[in-house]
Amino acid sequence: MVCRKCGSENVQIQAVNKIKLKTQHKGILWWILIGWWWVFFKWLFLTIPALFFKIFSHKKQRAVNKVVSVAQCQTCGARWEVRKIAIE
Numbered sequence: 365m366v367c368r369k370c371g372s373e374n375v376q377i378q379a380v381n382k383i384k385l386k387t388q389h390k391g392i393l394w395w396i397l398i399g400w401w402w403v404f405f406k407w408l409f410l411t412i413p414a415l416f417f418k419i420f421s422h423k424k425q426r427a428v429n430k431v432v433s434v435a436q437c438q439t440c441g442a443r444w445e446v447r448k449i450a451i452e
């Protein structure tokens with residue numbers, strides 16, 4: 365493994381458990397200004413087609429938890445993801 369940034373071969377690979385946060389808390393001002401119509405449009409244009417897609421496809425649900433192999437260069441400190449392994 366060679367560093368993408370500096371070309372050094374002194375790269376360490378480690379497994380990092382990445383947990384995606386499902387919900388983000390937004391401020392009250394966000395809800396008053398953008399929230400209500402944004403959620404409505406998101407629901408209209410994303411949720412409904414997604415529901416239809418779910419009905420007609422028999423694919424498994426997406427994994428939320430995944431293990432990511434992260435390589436870190438010991439010379440310059442650059443970090444990048446090597447591969448992703450989904451856990452179901």
Ligand SMILES: [Zn+2]
Nearest residue numbers: 367370437440
């Ligand atoms: Zn480097």
